[in-house]
Amino acid sequence: MQIPAPPVTAGATTPPPSIPQTSPSPLASTRATRRQLLASGLLLAAGSSISTAAGARAAAGGGGGLVGYDGPVVTEADRAASAAVSRRVGEAVELLELGRELQARGEFPEALASFTRVVAEYADLALSEYARVGRALVLYEIGDRDQSIAEMEDVSIALKGYPEIHAALAAALYADKHAALLAENQFAIATLLDPHYTxxxxxxxxKHWPPSLVDSLHDFITLS
Structure with a gap:
């Protein structure tokens, strides 16, 4: 049984018939997919071309440098300068160790000569300050105590916190300058950093201190 359509009111217009929605055809989907793949391929090709061009520029300018790195490149002159510094440091270390060996054997004039070479020829290197420590200790032994103490005081400022120089200065100030309070201050610094100096x-x-400096430290510790 059919249901009759509702009557049309006079003056009203009849709505147009609805158009059924249909899904896109397989052919249209295929074309869209091909367009997406083609666009992706073009983007990848463009990126590859940019990377290749950047790599070529880096290779031409820096010889294997990082892509996009425009920083300084190490030259032969830089390498030569670095090698020269390393060689000078090695020479200074050898002289410093030789001075310490000579000091330990009691060959004090020879030790002084070795330490003095480091101070004179390698003053631009930080390790020359440690050669000044050895020089001051040896000077104390061979009789130039005023010069020794002056150098100890100078080095104690340059190497503030280095316990050996503070302990040596304490012994010398007490025994030779009779400056007990200054000696106590220096020894307090030394033993706070390294109690071995008692x-x-x-x-x-x-540490292979010269005998006369060991005697001065003994006098200070025993207050004799």
Missing amino acids: DLAYVRDT
Whole structure:
């Protein structure tokens, strides 16, 4: 049984018939997919071309440098300068170690000569300050105590916090300058950083202090 259509009111217009929605045809979907693949391929090709061009520029300008890196390149002159510095450091270390060996053997004039070479020829290197420590200790032994103490005071400022120079200066100030308070201040710094300096055997057998400086430290510790 059919249901009759509702009557049309006079003056009203009949709505147009609805158009059924249809899904896109397989052919249209295929074309869209091909367009997307083609666009992706073009983007990848463009990116590859840019990377290749950047790599070529880097290779032409820097010889294997990083892509996009425009920083300084190490030249032969830079390498030569670095090698020269390394060679000078090695020479200074050898002289410093030789001075310490000579000091340990009691060959004080020879040790002084070795330490003095480091101070004179390698003053631009930081390790020359440690050669000044050895020089000051040896000067104390061979009799130039005023010069020794002056150098100890200077080095104690340059190497503030280096316990050996503070302990040596304390011994010298007490024994030769009779400056007990200054000596106490220097020794307090030394032993706070390294308590070994209260042990005479340590400074004699391990640090290889000259005998006269060991005696001065003994006098200071015993207040004699």
